[in-house]
Amino acid sequence: MTFLVTMLLVGRTVQTAVRRNLCRPFSASKNYLHERKGLVLGVFEDEGEEGRLHLTEAAAHFNQSVSGRLSELLQISGPKLKKGKSRIFYGIHKDFPCVAVVGLGKNDAGVCGAENWDTSKESIRQGMAAGCQLLQELELNTVEVDGCGDAQSAAEGATLGLFHFDQLKSKKKTKVSLQLHGSADAEGWEKGITYAEGQNLARLLMEAPANHMTPTAFANIIEEKLAPHAQRVTINKRPQNWIKEQQMGAFLSVSKGSEEPPVFLELHYNGSPDGKQPPLLLVGKGITFDSGGISLKPSPSMDAMRADMGGAATVCASIVTAAALKLPVNIIGLAPLCENMPSGKATKPGDVVTAKNGKTIQVDNTDAEGRLILADALCYGHSFNPRAIVNVATLTGAMDVALGSAATGVFTNSNWLWEQLHKASVVTGDRVWRMPLFQHYTKQVTDSQLADLNNIGKYSRSGGACTAAAFLREFVTAPHWAHLDIAGVMSNKDEIPYLRKGMSGRPTRTLVEFAASLAHDG
Ligand SMILES: *[C@@H]1O[C@H](CO)[C@@H](O)[C@H](O)[C@H]1NC(C)=O
Ligand SMILES: [Zn+2]
Numbered sequence: 001m002t003f004l005v006t007m008l009l010v011g012r013t014v015q016t017a018v019r020r021n022l023c024r025p026f027s028a029s030k031n032y033l034h035e036r037k038g039l040v041l042g043v044f045e046d047e048g049e050e051g052r053l054h055l056t057e058a059a060a061h062f063n064q065s066v067s068g069r070l071s072e073l074l075q076i077s078g079p080k081l082k083k084g085k086s087r088i089f090y091g092i093h094k095d096f097p098c099v100a101v102v103g104l105g106k107n108d109a110g111v112c113g114a115e116n117w118d119t120s121k122e123s124i125r126q127g128m129a130a131g132c133q134l135l136q137e138l139e140l141n142t143v144e145v146d147g148c149g150d151a152q153s154a155a156e157g158a159t160l161g162l163f164h165f166d167q168l169k170s171k172k173k174t175k176v177s178l179q180l181h182g183s184a185d186a187e188g189w190e191k192g193i194t195y196a197e198g199q200n201l202a203r204l205l206m207e208a209p210a211n212h213m214t215p216t217a218f219a220n221i222i223e224e225k226l227a228p229h230a231q232r233v234t235i236n237k238r239p240q241n242w243i244k245e246q247q248m249g250a251f252l253s254v255s256k257g258s259e260e261p262p263v264f265l266e267l268h269y270n271g272s273p274d275g276k277q278p279p280l281l282l283v284g285k286g287i288t289f290d291s292g293g294i295s296l297k298p299s300p301s302m303d304a305m306r307a308d309m310g311g312a313a314t315v316c317a318s319i320v321t322a323a324a325l326k327l328p329v330n331i332i333g334l335a336p337l338c339e340n341m342p343s344g345k346a347t348k349p350g351d352v353v354t355a356k357n358g359k360t361i362q363v364d365n366t367d368a369e370g371r372l373i374l375a376d377a378l379c380y381g382h383s384f385n386p387r388a389i390v391n392v393a394t395l396t397g398a399m400d401v402a403l404g405s406a407a408t409g410v411f412t413n414s415n416w417l418w419e420q421l422h423k424a425s426v427v428t429g430d431r432v433w434r435m436p437l438f439q440h441y442t443k444q445v446t447d448s449q450l451a452d453l454n455n456i457g458k459y460s461r462s463g464g465a466c467t468a469a470a471f472l473r474e475f476v477t478a479p480h481w482a483h484l485d486i487a488g489v490m491s492n493k494d495e496i497p498y499l500r501k502g503m504s505g506r507p508t509r510t511l512v513e514f515a516a517s518l519a520h521d522g
Helices: 002-026 031-035 057-065 069-076 119-137 151-162 186-207 215-232 240-245 249-255 302-307 310-324 370-384 397-403 415-428 439-445 464-473 508-521
Strands: 037-045 053-055 086-090 098-106 142-145 177-180 233-238 263-270 280-284 286-290 330-340 351-354 360-363 388-393 408-412 432-435 481-485
Touching: 037 057, 037 119, 053 057, 053 069, 057 069, 069 086, 069 098, 086 119, 098 119, 119 142, 119 151, 142 151, 151 177, 151 186, 177 186, 186 215, 186 302, 186 310, 186 508, 215 233, 215 263, 215 286, 215 310, 215 330, 240 249, 249 330, 249 351, 249 370, 263 310, 280 310, 280 370, 280 508, 286 302, 286 310, 286 370, 310 330, 310 388, 310 508, 330 370, 360 370, 370 388, 370 464, 388 415, 388 508, 397 408, 397 464, 408 415, 408 464, 415 432, 415 481, 415 508, 432 464, 439 464, 464 481
Parallel strands: 037 098, 037 142, 142 177, 280 330, 280 388, 286 330, 388 481, 408 432
Antiparallel strands: 037 053, 086 098, 233 263, 263 330, 351 360, 408 481
């Protein structure tokens, strides 16, 4: 695991060095590298005249600089360029031997009430991702990207689109360095890069195999990522004996089946200029591998359970991003990290364990372990008097059945918190959808033969995402709490066009945007 950590950190340098060596025989001068530069430009669909293209400002400027060759070539290659479709033109500009032109759809689409996102921003993310991926396939080292009038979205699309987890492969995709084309909105561009790098960090943590991404390795990587922000950040990697002292019996009951020691990771980001401001508390489920325990999962797709720490990954990546953005807000992050494994020491169905707040839990299904580790983390988190609590977890398969990968399910006792999260998600396009916290579900988890609570609902499969949320609520007394079930959005096949296949790192950007909005609210 140390090997991986090192590799992740130095990967860029090593790759660059290798590439330079490989290039040397082919090029007498630096010219060869210089020539491997690409450009991605956007084109809108014109509202009025059928088939007429409407170039972005940068594309129009480029068209001028090549005496109209760009619009000529676009006409020749077919006058229409539908949203997400692209063309590559070779040799039309001396600085850019390869130019990818991507369709962005209608210019003034804006926020769509039915879709709950900003269609323009999504189109720009999608378009710039597609263009950058094409140029990456051509093994270009440097790509300049059209800001498309929204440099943040362009940077997000480009950075998210290029991410690919190949740290453990000998053959790697070309490392592309991105630059904003022209000088428009450099600040928005940088912000977009930071947001997307945050999500990419979460993707990396989730995608990495469980034998590399152990609780200890996870905590070490987050520590290293936060090292540049040491002035505003404190990190505690709480070991097993601390967890015992804290009487986190529910968390311990999950971790004890594994040989891998648990870690309770605690991050404090102090960004508020007024140090006394109550913190935002983020809590992430950190099961680095979920076999199901004695209630063993079926073998097919069990490998995906390396990403069962997606809550911890998105929460910690959000805090790394908040620190990079220097958001003027205080955030505390908690991540109970452990494996859920079957063994002679593992918790058995029907066992009763005691959580930190004294409530007893009958564990009828050892695969419903996320709610157990979160229960103790939520109890502990209340001691910081947070202004809001948001916990994030790949909690239930039922969440995936309900909404699929379209949106994160939000269960909350606070309309204010719902509105903040929803507003943030419209901006990022990484959507949320409100789910119920009815007493109806509470009754189904408080009906236990042996204990105060049962860790699965009375009618097991029915409303599984909702009974899990009702269970967590038993460990919450704060007025502004939200539980985000991210099981449905954990991985991407091809649903989100600007993310390649793999673990998604969702909804990191929504969490960051939400934290940023709290900062502005003061
Ligand atoms: C591209 O530039 C040429 C020459 O300056 C101009 O005639 C043409 O209208 C431009 N095309 C577009 C779509 O703006
Ligand atoms: Zn499980």
